[in-house]
Amino acid sequence: MVLGKIGRTLRHEGLPGLWMRLRHPKRSGGAAALTPQQQLPLQLDCPGDDLARALADALDRILGQHWQGAGEAATMLRIDPPPTRAPGQAQTALAFTQPGSVRAWLTGTDPAAARQYGAVLVPDPASLTLLRQAGLAQGRLFLCPALGQPPGPALAGDLARWLAAAGLAEPSHFSPDLFPALTGLRPRDRLCLSLPESLDRRAGFQTQSLPGFRIVDGLRLQPGWQGAGHSHATIARAALTCDAAPIWVCEDDMRPAPGFEAHLAAVEAYLDGRDWDMFSGLLTHTPPDCRIRHVERRGALTFVHLDYATGMVLNLYNRRALERLAAWTPAQGQSETDTVDA
Structure with a gap:
């Protein structure tokens, strides 16, 4: 139910609207406030502090004044290792940071479960081809070479393309x-x-x-x-x-x-x-x-x-x-x- 509300808010109000709801939650009805970790559904195959900071810095560059700074952004990334199955996570994006990890993931994952992700970000064309062959729709696949490289300025551009497609950022900004x-x-x-x-x-x-x-x-x-x-x-x-x-x-x-x-x-x-x-x-x-x-x-x-x-x-x-x-x-x-x- 909570994830459904998050998805609806993202679709209708975007990431800035969701952030404002998180900062100023409604108190009526005794409902629990949403946790910051639910704001940006992005899972990484290789979590780590350096990568989380690099992603936070990139998000800060992309979202500008609508974001609250890299320090807070770091707490809003889901950096759990991807589960073998992901029921009910249609809006979650899975980001691979190592070219070879896509093949290993597909080996132990039901293709139907893989297709439940809203988007899959991969660092190389070979991984993109593997996911297409597994039946994932091209519209859900994003080639992000910067994910497989040391953190640098290209990471922001790769993430911006996904955020725009997901409706989480306004491309005209x-x-x-x-x-x-x-x-x-x-x-x-x-x-x-x-x-x-x-x-x-x-x-x-x-x-x-x-x-x-x-x-x-x-x-x-x-x-x-x-x-x-x-x-x-x-x-x-x-x-x-x-x-x-x-x-x-x-x-x-x-x-x-x-x-x-x-x-x-x-x-x-x-x-x-x-x-x-x-x-x-x-x-x-x-x-x-x-x-x-x-x-x-x-x-x-x-x-x-x-x-x-x-x-x-x-x-x-x-x-x-x-x-x-x-x-x-x-x-x-x-x-x-x-x-x-x-």
């Missing part, structure tokens, strides 16, 4: 410096947005060996278009923070045409000194009322100036476009009107 790939950006840098759990798509992009592209782990939310929107908005906030306009951003299903590098250089040269907002490498839709303002031929390329663009496959964003992206929100939650490229 994330500071871009949570994600190491978004620090130290410079004008004309190249970023590729990719979900680490989409192993085939990421590998397909990497096998193209395109020079200079930095892979950024995308956020996951349901529906998926909201995760994409928050991912692009976070990238835009990072670029603005670093004064890195213009900046290239692609998605990992981008496939370069012949002469790709020469074309990108020609685009940058053409735009230099002009007043522009965004260059679109692939228009996926143009409405009937889209206006063509100017057409200009430069060498082998034809540049078409439009007042509308749809598609996020490969774009070069200048400051005004970045400012608009950074302010994106799901609004009314309608995919027909509120997607990031609508």
Whole structure:
């Protein structure tokens, strides 16, 4: 019953709401106050003081003013060794810190019990594949390489992705410096947005060996278009923070045409000194009322100036476009009107 109330509070009020309920519990009816350990359902396969402190520090960075500090956060982590079976723990996340421990866990665990976890965080692709083969839904699996490494800044980014997907943190409040790939950006840098759990798509992009592209782990939310929107908005906030306009951003299903590098250089040269907002490498839709303002031929390329663009496959964003992206929100939650490229 208590766990059910916790789950409902997390779904409707989020982690800040639950924290306030813990600090100021209702006294009527003689009900016992909830314990802090029930606030954040995360179990680790390898508990330890150093790891608990590192996780607490990461949570403090992610949740900012909504959290009460790393010292108190450390008491709110469930760091019990994972049980063989976990009845009634559908909202609990299980985090593995050692690549080999997933196989050992599956050996002694009923797959049906494993599927009762709300999410499973693993440090390596091989463990992710093992869990998929065991029947765990991809939507519950998170690849978090920082869990298998000495504590460092990447841990906050890995945890932020899970907290956003679980509805425990608001992604529009994330500071871009949570994600190491978004620090130290410079004008004309190249970023590729990719979900680490989409192993085939990421590998397909990497096998193209395109020079200079930095892979950024995308956020996951349901529906998926909201995760994409928050991912692009976070990238835009990072670029603005670093004064890195213009900046290239692609998605990992981008496939370069012949002469790709020469074309990108020609685009940058053409735009230099002009007043522009965004260059679109692939228009996926143009409405009937889209206006063509100017057409200009430069060498082998034809540049078409439009007042509308749809598609996020490969774009070069200048400051005004970045400012608009950074302010994106799901609004009314309608995919027909509120997607990031609508």
